Amino acid sequence: MIRNKHVDEYINQYKQGKIILNKERIDLINHLEKNILTRNDVFFDEIKIENCIKFSEKWYFPLQPFQKFIIAFVFLFKKQKDEMTNEDVISPYFKQFFITLGRGGGKNGLISALTNFFLTPYHGIKKYDVSVVANSEDQAKVSFKEVYDMITDNDLFIKKGRKAAPFRRTRTEIEGLETQSIFRFNTSNAETKDGGREGCVIFDEIHQYEDAQIVNVKRGGLGKVEHGRTIYIGTDGDVREGFMDGLKDRTLDLLSGEDTEDRLFPFYCKLDDKTEVDDPSAWEKANPMFHKPFSKYARNLYEEVYTEYKDLIRNPGNRSEFMTKRMNLPEEDLEKIIATREEVKATNRPFPELENKQCIGGLDYANIKDFAAVGLLFRDGEDYIWKTHSFVRKGFLDSVKLKPPIYEWEKDGLLTIVDEPSISEYYIAQWFDDMRQIYGLEKVIVDNYRIDLIRRAFEEYGIDYEVIRSPRSIHGLLAPRIETMFANNKIVFDNNPLMRWYTNNVAVKIKPDGNKEFIKKDEIRRKTDGFHAMLHALYRADDLLEVDLNDSLDFLNAISF
Incomplete structure (x- = not known):
């Protein structure tokens, strides 16, 4: 079995009872240990993993164990022989990532740091462009603005009178100058967003996608640059039979053993049962930030979520929104729908x-x-x-x-x-x-x-x-x-x-x-x-x-x- 210290740490925290996981993440660990980490054709790129973690923590924020766990699998690679040249061909084992958790869990922050790293020579791939797609321009710009602000605040951009800097930035794109890799944002209008030459496409707010049209269009540009990846992020919503429900079904097929060859990495956080909302110690199942000991960010977030929970006594009409957005477990109002x-x-x-x-x-x-x-x-x-x-x-x-x-x-x-x-x-x-x-x-x-x-x-x-x-x-x-x-x-x-x-x-x-x-x-x-x-x-x-x-x-x- 191959090993990585960040993967081992996270799994051991679960097995020692230090963190609480929902069923889907327990099944993920079982799937990884049984079907992935035992393979003899995969390996962790330890240098890229450590560089990504150091880069993120230097320029953004301290990473939590679950974020390091995800990063490790971003740089899990598969090695196979090219039949024509007999040379080793290296590609990411997981080509698609599905990250869904309660609001405030840090998914956009992680994507910002990861995207910025993809633009650097530490990642090391020329013209590895990254696009983030969302339903609204404001949401599409969340991670873009975070990267823009980091580069600006730390004076890491090229400007008049300066001969060298790591990045060029405008209001619409950010370029890593050494790798010529560009980060852009798009809205989800499939008719105007033909697939380009991206190395990675990130789909945000996927709970709002009623079908896979924009996903298919944007992913059409993958494959022209090596190590292509797709990342889907979002907290659940009220669109049923849409793209996110399809991803959830695909996740369950993978984790149940029905389709273990699917190269999707699903990090799916939610309550196991709606009754757990009344047990704050179980909220960690929906939001992995709530593991002990709390970081400063997690403490502030927990207090906000707890206040919202207590307000449900006075405003029970907010329960559906709270369950969907904070607990990542849509609770349909049976008084307003035909069927679940x-x-x-x-x-x-x-x-x-x-x-x-x-x-x-x-x-x-x-x-x-x-x-x-x-x-x-x-x-x-x-x-x-x-x-x-x-x-x-x-x-x-x-x-x-x-x-x-x-x-x-x-x-x-x-x-x-x-x-x-x-x-x-x-x-x-x-x-x-x-x-x-x-x-x-x-x-x-x-x-x-x-x-x-x-x-x-x-x-x-x-x-x-x-x-x-x-x-x-x-x-x-x-x-x-x-x-x-x-x-x-x-x-x-x-x-x-x-x-x-x-x-x-x-x-x-x-x-x-x-x-x-x-x-x-x-x-x-x-x-x-x-x-x-x-x-x-x-x-x-x-x-x-x-x-x-x-x-x-x-x-x-x-x-x-």
């Missing part, structure tokens, strides 16, 4: 055999100029099966930049993009007509506000329909059923990220009379048409008798009239 993230994920189960099964159709489209959703509701034992499709107008997509991967979903057959002034009612009628050739479609449920748009097409195709006269009134009626279906994992969407997106976009509004109403979290960018189409079909769910039309026809054919 885990309940929505549980809909990803394969459809049973549905051909010739009886079903009820559902339809919803708020505006014929953007989205329309259609679907079929089946019963299979205690499960409700929802098979759905959507139509989206191209002109709407061109005018409103939605974050989800709409065009990828079109390739997967989940939706159809219509390049017309509006979504014709005949697309909808045709879809239901096609479906009734395969399934036992009884009728389509549509709300009163849409029937004038669809009536003629349905009647021309001979499609039976039922109109809900007061669509909002059924929300309160169906709310208990829907909540129970999700809570007991009794609803199946198959692998349909579009339908999960629709569901996650629904907010629950409690009206003055106590009834619930299902509304959009965002009127423009968070569509809910697929959910409301399902809601309409559920209005007549009790009509489903699990009838198989083949069985019925066999029975009739057996009768001698």
Whole structure:
């Protein structure tokens, strides 16, 4: 087993009970000891590790054991033979780092020091450019400004009358002059941020990324400079089924042993259970700064977090924010959502055999100029099966930049993009007509506000329909059923990220009379048409008798009239 003193120190602190780790970090240590440190083709570059630590502590701040632990693995290398030249090829073993912990845990400070080190001859790679990407310019500039200020405060930049200095700095970029390595910041506009020739790309505030579009674009520049790395940092947020949830799932697959070949280094800090918030000694699981003995910084931070915690008694409405940002464990307000993230994920189960099964159709489209959703509701034992499709107008997509991967979903057959002034009612009628050739479609449920748009097409195709006269009134009626279906994992969407997106976009509004109403979290960018189409079909769910039309026809054919 290979060793490094900073890695040994951190692991021994855990094994001796001097620090408290959450399950994911315990699993990380087990993964490292079992699958990484035992390899004979990896090694720590001790010189770079020590130089990085000394550089950081000289120019920035004293590093904590967990920060030295992370730095050690930044400079863990893999050695292999080039098949053409038979020479040794050295590359970082971990090419991607995922660092997530409670707010104030020092992730940006660590990134600032590490980035600055990458620009220096101590790192030793020419033109090793670094970019930091975030959703807002202010956030993207956090680490940039910290490096800028350090260089300025210590008079380490080139200026008039000075022949030599380590750095050149402007308001938009910082250059290490000896290595010609440049540090820049970007906002997360994928259309204007083509991948360059970076050696390292850092993605900040990843909890706000709804998809991987900007990540894919910026990482496209990696590989042109040796020792390419990607670093993802952020505290959790309220975007579900987004990029960060995907990283968390990837982390759990790695640490559970499902995919141990993944060269991701996940440093994932959070409470193990929401009840631990009432035990301040457990807060160290979410924020590794809170290990004993406290540094001066950690003492001030702890006092601030403790004050916020005590304020929850007077302001319980702040609990969700506190759990998400300080404890890195999103606690969804069950009064305001349809289902938890885990309940929505549980809909990803394969459809049973549905051909010739009886079903009820559902339809919803708020505006014929953007989205329309259609679907079929089946019963299979205690499960409700929802098979759905959507139509989206191209002109709407061109005018409103939605974050989800709409065009990828079109390739997967989940939706159809219509390049017309509006979504014709005949697309909808045709879809239901096609479906009734395969399934036992009884009728389509549509709300009163849409029937004038669809009536003629349905009647021309001979499609039976039922109109809900007061669509909002059924929300309160169906709310208990829907909540129970999700809570007991009794609803199946198959692998349909579009339908999960629709569901996650629904907010629950409690009206003055106590009834619930299902509304959009965002009127423009968070569509809910697929959910409301399902809601309409559920209005007549009790009509489903699990009838198989083949069985019925066999029975009739057996009768001698």
